[in-house]
Amino acid sequence: MTRTIGVLAMEHIAVGLVDDHQLVGATHIFPDKHSEFDCLSEMPAEEIAQGMAREIAACGGQEVGAIGVGFPGVIKGGIVEESPNLQQMKGQNLAAMLGALLRAADINAPVHVLNDADAVAAGVAATLGHLDHFIRVWTLGSGVGFGRYPQAEGVWEGGHSVVSLDPKEGFCNCGGTGHLEGVMGHRAMRRRFLDLEPEEVFAHARTGDERCVQFVKYWHRALAAATATSIHMDGPGKFFITGPSARYIQVGVLDQYLHEMVKMSPLQGSQLEVVATSDETAIIGAALSATHAAESAG
Numbered sequence: 120m121t122r123t124i125g126v127l128a129m130e131h132i133a134v135g136l137v138d139d140h141q142l143v144g145a146t147h148i149f150p151d152k153h154s155e156f157d158c159l160s161e162m163p164a165e166e167i168a169q170g171m172a173r174e175i176a177a178c179g180g181q182e183v184g185a186i187g188v189g190f191p192g193v194i195k196g197g198i199v200e201e202s203p204n205l206q207q208m209k210g211q212n213l214a215a216m217l218g219a220l221l222r223a224a225d226i227n228a229p230v231h232v233l234n235d236a237d238a239v240a241a242g243v244a245a246t247l248g249h250l251d252h253f254i255r256v257w258t259l260g261s262g263v264g265f266g267r268y269p270q271a272e273g274v275w276e277g278g279h280s281v282v283s284l285d286p287k288e289g290f291c292n293c294g295g296t297g298h299l300e301g302v303m304g305h306r307a308m309r310r311r312f313l314d315l316e317p318e319e320v321f322a323h324a325r326t327g328d329e330r331c332v333q334f335v336k337y338w339h340r341a342l343a344a345a346t347a348t349s350i351h352m353d354g355p356g357k358f359f360i361t362g363p364s365a366r367y368i369q370v371g372v373l374d375q376y377l378h379e380m381v382k383m384s385p386l387q388g389s390q391l392e393v394v395a396t397s398d399e400t401a402i403i404g405a406a407l408s409a410t411h412a413a414e415s416a417g
């Protein structure tokens with residue numbers, strides 16, 4: 120049984136059937152794709168799990184070997200230990216909840232829950248030919264995710280890296296001060312600029328509005344800082360940047376700031392690349408991770 124199902128819960132829930140790192144048939148989206156940001160934040164936990172179960176069944180879940188679910192937050196043993204952007208899921212045993220709903224629908228494949236950004240990283244590795252390399256991925260959306268492939272034991276909440284010592288930097292959804300997500304997250308930008316939408320901030324910066332120009336520099340500097348921290352902890356390498364807000368990234372600017380922040384010669388040589396990813400990327404990654412998990416469980 121080589122087919123798997125991948126599920127992504129990020130800005131919405133997307134479910135797809137995967138065979139050999141490729142999507143088979145259409146992606147099922149829940150709720151309807153009317154809003155790019157935040158449509159899950161008000162939905163009760165049970166409804167999220169029920170929506171997933173329904174779409175998994177609709178995708179042909181009866182015939183798969185494993186089901187992988189990419190979910191935002193700190194995930195351990197199927198439990199959502201923390202999820203700053205989907206607070207209602209905190210403490211929920213998503214793997215157990217979803218597994219019970221699926222068994223009621225005669226779907227008995229094992230459910231593997233992993234961090235959504237790790238699912239994106241696995242999907243990027245699978246679709247862009249990096250399955251034999253160590254890669255890291257920043258996902259820029261409502262929140263900021265950090266994923267790595269291959270996955271490694273640990274927490275890896277890189278989106279909450281501290282990038283500012285200013286005690287007034289309090290826009291992160293987790294409540295922490297000075298975090299990367301508090302600068303770069305879509306929600307955090309809306310809270311910072313109460314009079315402008317994030318897309319207007321970037322548009323105004325292009326026309327020379329000084330407040331927006333300064334912020335856009337700061338926004339890039341924040342990602343350079345978090346990337347530099349990752350390099351100082353884990354070595355240089357390939358970093359992919361993706362997600363809805365990745366369209367605002369100026370790679371040259373980011374690269375310049377990163378060079379100012381990483382000076383030790385063995386740590387040089389990282390590459391930054393903006394890649395367009397879709398739900399499909401994370402679905403493929405979640406499915407791949409579920410296959411690995413099922414194999415290692417024997």
Ligand SMILES: [Zn+2]
Nearest residue numbers: 279291293298
């Ligand atoms: Zn935070």
